[in-house]
Amino acid sequence: MTVTLADVAARAGVSPATVSRVxxxxxxxxxxxxxxxLRAVDELDYVLNxxxxxxxxxxxxxxxxxxxxxxxxxxxxxxxxxxxxxGGGQDAPGAAPGRGGQKLAVVCNTGGSPERELTYLTLLQRxxxxxxxxxxxxxxxxxxxxxxxAKLERLAAAGTRVVLCGRPPLxxxxxxxxxxxxxNRGGGRRLAEHLLALGHRRIGYVAGPVERTTTRHRxxxxxxALRAAGAAGGEGGGGGADGLLTLHGPYTRRSGxxxxxxxxxxxxxxxxxxAANDTVALGAxxxxxxxxxxxxxxxxxxxxxDLPFSVDAVPALTTVRLPLTEAGARAGRLAxxxxxxxxxxxxxxxxxxxxxxxxxxxxx
Amino acid sequence: MTVTLADVAARAGVSPATVSRVxxxxxxxxxxxxxxxLRAVDELDYVLNxxxxxxxxxxxxxxxxxxxxxxxxxxxxxxxxxxxxxGGGQDAPGAAPGRGGQKLAVVCNTGGSPERELTYLTLLQRxxxxxxxxxxxxxxxxxxxxxxxAKLERLAAAGTRVVLCGRPPLxxxxxxxxxxxxxNRGGGRRLAEHLLALGHRRIGYVAGPVERTTTRHRxxxxxxALRAAGAAGGEGGGGGADGLLTLHGPYTRRSGxxxxxxxxxxxxxxxxxxAANDTVALGAxxxxxxxxxxxxxxxxxxxxxDLPFSVDAVPALTTVRLPLTEAGARAGRLAxxxxxxxxxxxxxxxxxxxxxxxxxxxxx
DNA sequence: CTGTTAGCGCTTTCAT
DNA sequence: ATGAAAGCGCTAACAG
Numbered sequence: 001m002t003v004t005l006a007d008v009a010a011r012a013g014v015s016p017a018t019v020s021r022v023x024x025x026x027x028x029x030x031x032x033x034x035x036x037x038l039r040a041v042d043e044l045d046y047v048l049n050x051x052x053x054x055x056x057x058x059x060x061x062x063x064x065x066x067x068x069x070x071x072x073x074x075x076x077x078x079x080x081x082x083x084x085x086x087g088g089g090q091d092a093p094g095a096a097p098g099r100g101g102q103k104l105a106v107v108c109n110t111g112g113s114p115e116r117e118l119t120y121l122t123l124l125q126r127x128x129x130x131x132x133x134x135x136x137x138x139x140x141x142x143x144x145x146x147x148x149x150a151k152l153e154r155l156a157a158a159g160t161r162v163v164l165c166g167r168p169p170l171x172x173x174x175x176x177x178x179x180x181x182x183x184n185r186g187g188g189r190r191l192a193e194h195l196l197a198l199g200h201r202r203i204g205y206v207a208g209p210v211e212r213t214t215t216r217h218r219x220x221x222x223x224x225a226l227r228a229a230g231a232a233g234g235e236g237g238g239g240g241a242d243g244l245l246t247l248h249g250p251y252t253r254r255s256g257x258x259x260x261x262x263x264x265x266x267x268x269x270x271x272x273x274x275a276a277n278d279t280v281a282l283g284a285x286x287x288x289x290x291x292x293x294x295x296x297x298x299x300x301x302x303x304x305x306d307l308p309f310s311v312d313a314v315p316a317l318t319t320v321r322l323p324l325t326e327a328g329a330r331a332g333r334l335a336x337x338x339x340x341x342x343x344x345x346x347x348x349x350x351x352x353x354x355x356x357x358x359x360x361x362x363x364x
Numbered sequence: 365m366t367v368t369l370a371d372v373a374a375r376a377g378v379s380p381a382t383v384s385r386v387x388x389x390x391x392x393x394x395x396x397x398x399x400x401x402l403r404a405v406d407e408l409d410y411v412l413n414x415x416x417x418x419x420x421x422x423x424x425x426x427x428x429x430x431x432x433x434x435x436x437x438x439x440x441x442x443x444x445x446x447x448x449x450x451g452g453g454q455d456a457p458g459a460a461p462g463r464g465g466q467k468l469a470v471v472c473n474t475g476g477s478p479e480r481e482l483t484y485l486t487l488l489q490r491x492x493x494x495x496x497x498x499x500x501x502x503x504x505x506x507x508x509x510x511x512x513x514a515k516l517e518r519l520a521a522a523g524t525r526v527v528l529c530g531r532p533p534l535x536x537x538x539x540x541x542x543x544x545x546x547x548n549r550g551g552g553r554r555l556a557e558h559l560l561a562l563g564h565r566r567i568g569y570v571a572g573p574v575e576r577t578t579t580r581h582r583x584x585x586x587x588x589a590l591r592a593a594g595a596a597g598g599e600g601g602g603g604g605a606d607g608l609l610t611l612h613g614p615y616t617r618r619s620g621x622x623x624x625x626x627x628x629x630x631x632x633x634x635x636x637x638x639a640a641n642d643t644v645a646l647g648a649x650x651x652x653x654x655x656x657x658x659x660x661x662x663x664x665x666x667x668x669x670d671l672p673f674s675v676d677a678v679p680a681l682t683t684v685r686l687p688l689t690e691a692g693a694r695a696g697r698l699a700x701x702x703x704x705x706x707x708x709x710x711x712x713x714x715x716x717x718x719x720x721x722x723x724x725x726x727x728x
Numbered sequence: 729c730t731g732t733t734a735g736c737g738c739t740t741t742c743a744t
Numbered sequence: 745a746t747g748a749a750a751g752c753g754c755t756a757a758c759a760g
Contacts, residue, residue: 002522004753015731020755030729045518050490051418052753055736060415070447070471071440080435083473087480104487106470107434109447116451123468126414154409158366253672282676308617312646314678368737379747384739394745416737419752 003046012040023048054128059159061103063087063131063335064124066117070109072251073307074277078135078165078328079107085332086131103130103336112209114144121151124160131161131335135328137214138167149174165331166322168213169346178334178341180327180349184214187320187351188221191274191302194318194353196229198361200272200300203231204263205246206256206284208276215276218304219246222274251276256283264291264299271299271362278303278310278319285313285358296360306354315357322351367410376404387412418492423523425467427451427495427699428488430481434473436615437671438641442499442529442692443471449696450495467494467700476573478508485515488524495525495699499692501578502531513538529695530686532577533710542698542705544691544713548578551684551715552585555638555666558682558717560593562725564636564664567595568627569610570620570648572640579640582668583610586638615640620647628655628663635663635726642667642674642683649677649722660724670718679721686715 009016014033021027022034023041040046054060063086067075083105108120117139124132132155139145152162152174164170164179195203205222208215226232232245247262249255256275260283264270273288275281281303288299295301295315303310306321327349333339373380378397385391386398387405404410418424427450431439447469472484481503488496496519503509516526516538528534528543559567569586572579590596596609611626613619620639624647628634637652639645645667652663659665659679667674670685691713697703 018730028729047486047489049419049753050487051415051424051492054415055413055419056755058736069444070434071437071444073435073437073440076435076437076440080433080473080475083434084475087483104484106472108470109444111444111448119451120468122411123414125411128415253676279673282673286676309646309673312617312650382746392745413737420739422752
């Protein structure tokens, strides 16, 4: 029913092996023969059987990119950048029709679910993926971390390149090729310092989901700065009143909105609100405004990530810029083996404060 | 080196066939035996060989979701929704470890490149994908359309379910299971009518990339309304002065910014700017403001899609809401075969005008 | 440069 | 309910 390699071989009057060779372009074949084979392929509308091919070769050209939330540009930008390095797109001229020498990147949306993360890893393992890129913050559950480390270990052992992008190295390693970690802590610190320098002392914090590395690191940086300045909120999650200034929630606009309303209710004297990321910050802005307060005159608001829309917010959002495109591209290159891993396998990527107009000195 | 089915069988003291059966859970197996097999699988850390399995079974549980731009939430939202319907995530309790009965959704980023679109389709075809979902506007190049239709035809013939989501039916059909098309034309028309009703007569239009169905349909709706009202810009792209009020560009913030600047330069009397989508609209807003003009008092601005951030823009963006989540979910169900295709295979999805504060009557 | 020959690891009748 | 055996379509030595 479906056309196979053998059919093409018959039609071209050569052996299956030869057809395979021209398709893979990794072996010398006479120009005339190749010509004939290619024509036969065309005439028969032949399509390589991926599973058969991968089975025989014991490899595949699939690269998986795991993201926590595909609807969030934070991940989309990294994934897109990685993918450009992996599946260039237009086959190089003269490339064999079988493969372009390139790999095929597919993105897998875990939705933040640990089960799904593992499920996708298993799928990729089954497919003998050439590489796997894990993006964004990791869950801090010890059990899950262990499962992940074990899985990655096995993946790596099977020859799959594993790279982390915007995610800190695993506690137990897991045999990862490279980890490109964002300096979330430093970014959080610098942002808080910026606010402190402006004169803020009562700063609300709408954190991300608990048990996420990203959440924790940003918050730690924030508290470090506050503590150093002796401002409210620096004492950590203990039992102090400080906990009242920090609320956790998902990385959504809505979370920012609701948490900010609550923060303002708890402490009407708040002069600034820092959000887990830009999306959350947008919600925070909406809440602040809805309370009849002006930004930044009455309340300063800041985000994190510097997503494209942040500069267009009104007022333009103060935030911390993460070089998502660069990081994604680099992860892609690492996955392709076209870039050497950083020394020690770990690179920290700087986070830059973008002071814009949503933050200003507090009202006197 | 790597653990195979046979190893598991040996360890469990059964035949490979039996192991396969418990893994696939599609065949009666004694509870005790299954138990033993499962334990062996666990102890050996066995992972099914995907290629081998797909080869033997001549099917795979892969579902591909093609998107034009993964960094754009427009696609992310649809893809995410589709994927939830496809790869539920947590396996149903009691499900066999081999497969959850569920399929695995992977998203493929074409970046708007026709070659890549075809490349991914070929990949999916090779993998014997269970289904393919194509999202967003299609390229209108006749040659590419033909190639696509042919490819989809073949995919469908091979048993792959093909569904279009937010994309109009192909000119030549291509044997698609179902097409969920957004009413872009109607949305464009209603948006223009809204502006006309407010009293606007000179309306600039920052369109999307040429040769995209989405671009064309939205623009056609817009012009229909203008023509009916005898306003400038309704005459179509001909040679008239109207063309001056329409500029094409990519779906980016920057395009909106630059095109709006140009539009304002060409016709300082413009009282409204309609953008191809919300992202472009954000850029347009920035440009308007930079010219020292107020929104909406001096110039009204409108977008399209109603992405989550639009309601938080300042002023809140008037736009046309597309039910991306619902459409994506429905596409996912169609791909899974858990929902019946619409009559005729085509469903038009309504686009709703969201009149907010970025549009108002023009200054007198 | 090209053909021959074995499998790759799994699924699936067909028996039992 | 389980086992035996015959491939699925391709690649990779190994000859020639």
